[in-house]
Amino acid sequence: MTKYNPSKIEKKWQKYWEAKKFYRADDKSKKPKYYQLETFPYPSAAGLHVGHPKGYIGEDIHSRYVRMNGKEVMYTMGWDAFGLPTENYAIKVGKSPKEVAKANIKNFKRQVKMFGLSYDWEREINTSDPEYYKWTQWIFLKMYEKGLAYRAKTNVNWCPKDKTVLANEQVKDGCCDRCGTQVEQKELYQWLFKITDYADRLIDDIEGLDWPETTKAAQKNWIGRSEGALIKFPVFNSKFSKGGQEYVEVFTTRADTLFGATYLVLAPEHPLVTKLTKDANLNAVNKYLEEVKKKTEMERLHMDKSKTGVDTGGYVVNPINNEKIPVWVADYVIGWYGTGAVMAVPAHDERDWEFAKKYDLPVKMVVCPNYPAPTCPVLEKAFTEDAHLVDSEEFVGMKSAEARNKIIEKLKEKGLAEFKKNYKLHDWVLSRQRYWGVPIPMIRCDKCGFQPVPENDLPVELPNIEEYKPAEDGRSPLARAKEWLVVKCPKCGKEAERETDTMDTFVDSSWYYLRYTDPKNKNEFASEAKIKHWLPVDLCVIGSEHAVMHLLYARFIAKVLYDLELLHFKEPFLKLRHLGLIQGADGQKMSKSRGNVVNPDEIVEAYGADSVRLYEMFMGPFEDGQPWDPKGVVGTSRFLNRVWNFISEPEEPKTVDKEADKILNKATKEIGEDIKNLKFNTGVSGLMKLINAIEDKWLTKKQYGTLLKLLAPFAPHIAEELWQTVLKNKKSIHLETWPKYDEALLADELIELVIQINGVKRDVLKITKGLSEEEVKSIVLSNENIKKHLAGREIKKFIYIKDRLTNLVI
């Protein structure tokens, strides 16, 4: 009897599977397709830690199971290779990002392959490969053609000492994470995608998806749609309103409280601030604007949110009651949201209430749930739908929800209001002033302005440069690649310059799942036939950290391509599940700085990939995170040793053990369902229970085979070894089908009936299955133990749950 030696058999079978191309996803297969996607990794210099493969292992088990159930599975791996950490690391070690990325990918691939995952490696993709990013650029051009890519001035983090743009991740507590200098905001022209045009569709289409509710909620919350109205407040005696009446527009969801608007607040950056400010207030207002500007991002975050503001001295007219109300400037109003101006209703809004109290502004209660005897205090919270208007002529007594619409309708006739939705979602700033990314395929000509690079000239390849540090003027290092930079304008032919910004890596990853269907296509991002064949994705497994950004961007790009009639579906990921991250033994997130990182190389070396696979699945629910227990893998390793020793002597018994058949039958059903529902932890425990139950039995070759087939998706190497070497099968176990189970064999003839008295368990009886209530009653009542507990008392009620339980109420 040989000893179980995982390191020996695992390498052998990995080579065998790769040589035989078992896991190639055949485009022309007659079998039904199944596209299983997982987030492709960012290949960092640190390599894998034991947390990374968890998702791969779970998906591998699932895809092997789906294959065994007769589907053509496309299961793939690729590299999200562009990005800042690689660039920074390259600068640190004095190499080019390209070299660094290549080495990282090599290491990742070696580590990933250790686990025996059933990827179709022929479909491997790499976002930093010109053959890939050619199509990232092409998508950008399509966006540009559609008017969905545009340039605008937006803020970037700027380190005044390093004279460089910083990504958000490089800002720690408001300071540059390199030199510690306080970070400033600097306005720069950048490229944006108009995702806000798709806000409604991105919200409305979520409903039909089979996604975790939390993720749906997070996306909706992020988009942040609210429905309300735009209302115009005429400016009172504006000194500049020569031509006609000027207005301040506000957005509100609570038009029913318009009668209570006792003042109006402008955000500091509102264009009308200076116009509305009276001469006498000019100094105070300017001083305030200066102060606000000085407030850093850090102060905005960490300072207590006590409100500050200043009176402009100007007035507007409340359009519903023609009252003259003062206009203030305050930074509790956000410039970019809504119109950057709000009507303040201190009686019914906490923020306005706080501000009004501080600056002694009038408070007027206008809605209250206790109509007609308004006794509620101001700021009553539970007044939204039940409240009535209490202080207005024609609306008094009307419910809030109704009044809201009526008031808007009324003002609408005078052109002073309209229904309007607002969103928290910003357009997507995709420009990065960095080297290691996809060059934005645009050319700036002094005469013709920005011109797109002609499609035939794609890809615009990243040039090799000497110095990867960002340029001092805030431009990307690409500005130094003079030969690359200077080109002819595609329109006028005069000398022009390329755009030096590169793209956010979220653009690369927003469409990678499309490329897997046709990764080598030179003429299209993927052929129509292949897209139609494989897509949409059947199952997407992804970390919950991607719940908002990545998934929202991918959905957005899919919708744009759908509108361009390049895709036949509106939503790319119909079914989505999260995976929880494995934490360090200390329960904290694994990180170098905490020193709690566990390297998979050593663990696989010590126990074998199959044991590690089983342990990572056994730890707990797939979608939850659990701390890594260094001892945990011991348990699954012991289990595999037991399997090994159990199956190593296959000599046919004279009679088939029927009990073993029954046990295998039940396990087939349960383990199969567990895999299908991604409940791998109970799947593994099911396998352990199975061994516990049949370890002392003598099985037929067929029965051993069934056992191995149940094990095969979880521990593919040991299953293959025992299947081919010990059971002497000629073909791979991974070409077998999942065993069928017999529904009729699932139930035992004898069942254990629990007997409770007043809900407390008193006995368990083995009785025949399917007895009637009367039959059970007579059995139970004649039982000596039960008689003793009853002690002659009368039974008030006899509860019988068939084949399960009785409860005697006395």
Place this chain on the structure above:
RNA sequence: GCCCGGGUGGUGGAAUUGGCAUACACGUGCGACUUAAAAUCGCAUUCCGUAAGGAUUGAGGGUUCGAGUCCCUCCCCGGGCACCA
């Protein structure tokens, strides 16, 4: 503050969705094998109690013959958003 999750032994976690709480493991204890150790195997392991028995799923209340599971109040932990009008 708001919106989601969640709270079960020493630890990770099970629980056919309202029907035997603590499956399966880890750890620990005892035993076997061994000169010894490791490995392996066997037994025990929610708590109190010698036992009979009793208590127990964050706390308290409710519905029910019966609640880890449903309802209400509160406490704690994790995640997301956060002056969003």
